Amino acid sequence: MPKVTKLKATQNVAPKRDVTEDKSDETKPTVTIVDKTQTKKRKASASPVKKAKKALLTNEDDNAENAEGASTNVKQPAAMTLQTSERVSCKGEKSTLKLASWNINGIRAWITNGGSKYIEKEQPDIICFQELKCDKDKIPIEATPAGYKSYWLSGDQAGYSGVGLLTKVEPIDVKFGIGVAEHDTEGRVITAEYDKFYLVVTYIPNSGRKLVRLSYRQQFNRVFHTYLKELEKKKPVIWCGDLNVSHQSIDLTNPKTNTKTAGFTKEERDDFSKILADGFIDSFRYLYPDKRDAYTYWAYFRNARQRNIGWRLDYFILSSSLQETICDSLIQNGVYGSDHCPIVLLLAI
Amino acid sequence: MPKVTKLKATQNVAPKRDVTEDKSDETKPTVTIVDKTQTKKRKASASPVKKAKKALLTNEDDNAENAEGASTNVKQPAAMTLQTSERVSCKGEKSTLKLASWNINGIRAWITNGGSKYIEKEQPDIICFQELKCDKDKIPIEATPAGYKSYWLSGDQAGYSGVGLLTKVEPIDVKFGIGVAEHDTEGRVITAEYDKFYLVVTYIPNSGRKLVRLSYRQQFNRVFHTYLKELEKKKPVIWCGDLNVSHQSIDLTNPKTNTKTAGFTKEERDDFSKILADGFIDSFRYLYPDKRDAYTYWAYFRNARQRNIGWRLDYFILSSSLQETICDSLIQNGVYGSDHCPIVLLLAI
């Protein structure tokens, strides 16, 4: 654990850092990424079918005259700089703890897409993953860079769900699941206990097409709410991950047409509101109450990411008692490797 | 139907044409293929994952220093000439009918792989396909070049089996299946009646891993044998396709280790022998009784095609009465687009 600095109480002024400017070159430091995916020793192989169905426009042929072509939804664009956050000054001192969270949509694909390079550049103290889609015994070593301890939880169903956590500092304790058998088969929750807080990484159940799992989701929400409050009796809680809900209209591009879509139903939003009303802070919205167009997820279809048709589904939610420690809450929408982008929380704690 | 020339009886001399030399440049005519797969208007797309898992070595990067890399098992190698057969002189006159047969292992992939270009170059009068793996309503138009009529039969199970036939000359009649309900659900047989013969295109059931379907295969063989003999009462028969059996040891690279493998069991070989003994000719083996290393199928794994570790599974089998019309029987092992290569039968009929 990085040095913990107890903060003097100061007024709640949101840092001037603007998340939607993250893609500008002003955000420093930036690191130019050289894609080594293709040079990695990998068996030469055959069929161009899937390839033809997919990327015409990858790093390799970026020079081609595909000016009109859509740029990739997944891979770090060529000659682009990989966003990293600096340990911004926060109320007069540097933040001491950097947390990241990322729904990586398949850890193997994410590695192939170069997503794991992000960790080495960003150097978060802790990073949380959702949607491993991989049995924990099959997780490639590349997923755990030097200096991190890793904790993985996969669901019973192969290739479905799964969460993980990389941490530079050894936690006091790590628990898998929430201790309720019927909600612990899908690999959705890891709780890591640190000195000053619990970190709860979650992949909250998606309500599904036609909301087929909405009622299950509501059950889960209820039980999970209780779980968080139990933890909080002992220590402040940092709850993060893909919460599969956009809280308010400002949190997605098309609120009006999505009131019956998983992720923006009244039920999901209300459940989320209830938790927030019960002593938790949505760190990003707390710092940037009016910030529009700040999304963490874009559908793969119809060039949604290019057009920034997205949803804010990924959060760092903190016990109110941690309010004073919040330095910044970032959405790194210029980082590729999944249909979600990573989010970062900077704390002075 | 091309002009039908009745042949004078002559002695059975196999033409000097050597199938294993087909990849040499001596085989003419050849046509240099320019790959247009990549220029086809196709939506620009995203993920390099499947791509990375697959071709490092495709036409585009053939110039790269991948000298050691395996060349593709599927796609026409860059700057290679696509084999075509000439209408070889046959007993003093040109052959009048060119038939082709190809297990294309998924007609959509085959098109993407450039397989359909073969037809326009080769210009067979009739071409038979096996393993469409595609509902007949979803078969792309590109599968039927100008000048051909097409007939498709798909199995009940989506993405499984299926056979087809393109023909320049309209058949007198076309029948789907063999008229035995229990054997007509998998899209395995089309019978096209022409003036001088029946053409029967088949995808004979694979006996499966661990021979789980061997007994079904034997049933099918029995019923199908009867079917052929029934047809023959009316007209000579040309039976072609993927017969899923290598007849003798000479017909596969590793006969010794494959006696319990689907395609080279005693049961399959004996059934095939029985049909041949019942008045049919294996055109290729008839012309080239000692020709080794002549295969029509190579497993996708372990660079089997490059190393020519293969099986002869595709045949033109003719009623003995057609013996005198056989001009040549070719295995076009330099033509790519599937794990099988096309075969060609040239007749003077």
Added chain:
DNA sequence: CCTGTCATG
């Protein structure tokens, strides 16, 4: 290894 499918998002 490569083709399809299917469920999930």
Added chain:
DNA sequence: CATGTCAGG
């Protein structure tokens, strides 16, 4: 439009 899975070969 991606990620997985699985059967089939």
